Each structure stands twice: as C-alpha cells, then as structure tokens.
Amino acid sequence: MNVSLRQLRAFLAVARQQHFRRASESLHLSQPAVSRHIAELEAELGLKLFDRNTREVVPTEAGRYLESAIGRVLDELEGVLAHVHSESERRRGKVHVASVPTLSAGLMPQCIADCAKRYAELTIQLHDQSQTLVLDSVRGGEVDFGLAIDPMTAGEFDSEVILRDPFVVVCRPDHPLARLGRVPWRKLHGQRLVLLDYSSGSRRLIDEALARRGIEVDIVQQTGHTLTAFRMVEAGLGISVSPALSPPPSTLVARPLTPVEHRNIVLLKRRQRSLSPLAALVWERLRALAAEWPAGGTG
Structure with missing residues (x-):
C-alpha cells in the first residue's frame, strides 16, 4: 500500500x-x-x-x-x-581542543582519527600550545576544553586525570646510562642535561623530583619542544629527562627512571561550565583512549 x-x-x-x-x-x-x-x-x-x-x-x-x-x-x-x-x-559540528605539544603529538592524533571514523560529520580543531597557553585558552573560553599536565591550581578548573605519564631518561646508545635497564634518579647527579623550558608543565615536575633528592645537574640547554631536546642529545650535548608519551627517535634510547615519577595528564574545562554534547563526546573518547594507552592509565 x-x-x-x-x-x-x-x-x-x-x-x-x-x-x-x-x-x-x-x-x-x-x-x-x-x-x-x-x-x-x-x-x-x-x-x-x-x-x-x-x-x-x-x-x-x-x-x-x-x-x-x-x-x-x-x-x-x-x-x-x-x-x-x-x-x-549531536555529532555534527566542530570541537576546539587545546593541547600541550607532547600530547598533541601523542594522544590527540589517535583521538582525531578515531572520531573521524566514528563520527564523519564531527571536526576536531586542535590548538597545539604550550601549557601556559592551554590554560589561558580554556580560562578565556577560546576552546571547548584542554588536554594538559595537571596545573595543580585547586578550584580554578574542572579537571579529570585520565593518564599518568612516567618520566624517562633519554640518551645516546653509547652513553653509560644506556646499559642500565632502569636508571636511578641519583645517577643523574652531575650529568649535563637538556630539558624542556618552563613553558612546559613537565619542567616544574622534573625540577621538583631532582630537588627532593638533592640531585645537582648541569642544565646546558632548555627548549620548548622535546624534538629539539632530542636533536641536542643526538649531537652529544647531554642527556634529557622526558615524558614517556614523547618517545625519542630510533637513534636514541629511553630508560625508565626509578623510583617512578610521573606527570598527571588531565582533561580540563572552565569551572562549573557544561560541555556541549559534541565536546562531551570528544572528552569521552579521549578518556577511553587514555585508558587503553600503554603508558599506564590512571591507576
């Protein structure tokens, strides 16, 4: 009929x-x-x-x-x-996410690709920024939410820890530390270090880990990106301490530091502001992907 x-x-x-x-x-x-x-x-x-x-x-x-x-x-x-x-x-439109460089290169590409497969009409606009700028973008409402290192600013943002990312030491294969399976923090005493600068949320945590143990190092260079730090390590300028989520090129080796020190990776948004349904969808996908990430999850 x-x-x-x-x-x-x-x-x-x-x-x-x-x-x-x-x-x-x-x-x-x-x-x-x-x-x-x-x-x-x-x-x-x-x-x-x-x-x-x-x-x-x-x-x-x-x-x-x-x-x-x-x-x-x-x-x-x-x-x-x-x-x-x-x-x-709910699945049509654009979501703006601010992310620190190590996560822009690590977790975010997988999230963007995953959402592109699941939700063809959803676009994620990535804002690849330093830690300070990520916080400013979220604070000012320029993005839907941010992916950053926990800023430890109680009450300023609504945040959720989705991943604990341990620090590793990165060196050339011919460096004595490369022969160790795990590197005690005390082995860094007196070493020449190439570190991320203070625009990175990781630098504060690295400094605190060294200071707590009374470890004195010679910081020969400070950079805004891990890739630059790795190139300097390749050139023999020193070694580096880096997040595990930012693996070095195959010309270098990474060794876990012991005892484990990690940075908390958080999703954060303006306090007491609801996400749009679309942004909430991306937030949930990042949470799910982080739980499967080999760097360690939230436990």
Missing part, C-alpha cells in the same frame, strides 16, 4: 479533533490539504474512515480501529525519528 506519514498524521488529527478546520490548524495545513490527505487514504485503503455532517466528523468503526492502532505507532515513530535527529545533530 502507498500510504504516507502525512496521510496518517492528517487522519489522526481529524479523528482526535472530530473537525477538519481544527485538525488543519493543529497540523498547520490548509483545510483542503487535510481533506485531500483523508480522501487519498480512504481511496488507498478502500474504506470509509469518517461519517461527516455539517456539525462534526465522526470516525466509522474502521476509523476508530485505525485511530486506536495508529496513534500508538505514530507516537513511537515520532520518538524514534526525534532520537535519530538528535543523535545526528
């Missing part, structure tokens, strides 16, 4: 209102259009659905049966269609 939703909606409105004019008003259609839909439906079914007179429109026995059956079905169908539309709208 060639029965349309428009015809069924028109039928249901007339059956409930028992009046063509009131039915047409409720549907925001003209009265002739509603009459036409009813006539077409009756012709398709080969049944008379209404008894009409000058004062009212009364469903026939067949009309009453159709009203009771189709009302429930149409209500369910409207709910299904509304849900599908809502899901479609």
Whole structure:
C-alpha cells in the first residue's frame, strides 16, 4: 500500500479533533490539504474512515480501529525519528581542543582519527600550545576544553586525570646510562642535561623530583619542544629527562627512571561550565583512549 506519514498524521488529527478546520490548524495545513490527505487514504485503503455532517466528523468503526492502532505507532515513530535527529545533530559540528605539544603529538592524533571514523560529520580543531597557553585558552573560553599536565591550581578548573605519564631518561646508545635497564634518579647527579623550558608543565615536575633528592645537574640547554631536546642529545650535548608519551627517535634510547615519577595528564574545562554534547563526546573518547594507552592509565 502507498500510504504516507502525512496521510496518517492528517487522519489522526481529524479523528482526535472530530473537525477538519481544527485538525488543519493543529497540523498547520490548509483545510483542503487535510481533506485531500483523508480522501487519498480512504481511496488507498478502500474504506470509509469518517461519517461527516455539517456539525462534526465522526470516525466509522474502521476509523476508530485505525485511530486506536495508529496513534500508538505514530507516537513511537515520532520518538524514534526525534532520537535519530538528535543523535545526528549531536555529532555534527566542530570541537576546539587545546593541547600541550607532547600530547598533541601523542594522544590527540589517535583521538582525531578515531572520531573521524566514528563520527564523519564531527571536526576536531586542535590548538597545539604550550601549557601556559592551554590554560589561558580554556580560562578565556577560546576552546571547548584542554588536554594538559595537571596545573595543580585547586578550584580554578574542572579537571579529570585520565593518564599518568612516567618520566624517562633519554640518551645516546653509547652513553653509560644506556646499559642500565632502569636508571636511578641519583645517577643523574652531575650529568649535563637538556630539558624542556618552563613553558612546559613537565619542567616544574622534573625540577621538583631532582630537588627532593638533592640531585645537582648541569642544565646546558632548555627548549620548548622535546624534538629539539632530542636533536641536542643526538649531537652529544647531554642527556634529557622526558615524558614517556614523547618517545625519542630510533637513534636514541629511553630508560625508565626509578623510583617512578610521573606527570598527571588531565582533561580540563572552565569551572562549573557544561560541555556541549559534541565536546562531551570528544572528552569521552579521549578518556577511553587514555585508558587503553600503554603508558599506564590512571591507576
């Protein structure tokens, strides 16, 4: 049968209102259009659905049966269609995420690729920034949320730790520390170090780990990016302490530091501000991907 939703909606409105004019008003259609839909439906079914007179429109026995059956079905169908539309709208648009460089190069590419496969109409705009700028972007509402090292600023942001990223020592294969399976922090005493500068959230944590142990080092260079630090290590300028999520090139080796010191990777947003449904979707994907990340999860 060639029965349309428009015809069924028109039928249901007339059956409930028992009046063509009131039915047409409720549907925001003209009265002739509603009459036409009813006539077409009756012709398709080969049944008379209404008894009409000058004062009212009364469903026939067949009309009453159709009203009771189709009302429930149409209500369910409207709910299904509304849900599908809502899901479609929820996954269409752009989400702005600010991320520190080590995570922009590590966790974010996988998230962007994963979301591209799952949600074709969702675009993630990555803002690759230093720790300070990530916090400023979140604070100023320039991005939906940030991915950063825990700033330890109680109460300023709503944040969630999603990953604990341990620090490693990075050196050339011919360096004496490369022969060790794990490197005690005390072995760094007196070493020439190439470290990230203070625009990185990691530097404060590295300094604190050294200071707690009374370890004195010779900081020969400070850089804004781990890749630059690695190139300096390759050139023989010294060794480096780096997050495990930022692995060195194959020309260098990374060894775990013991006891383990790590940086907390957090998702953070403006305090007491709700994420849009789209941004919440990306937040959840980052949380799920971090839980599977080999660097250690949130335990």
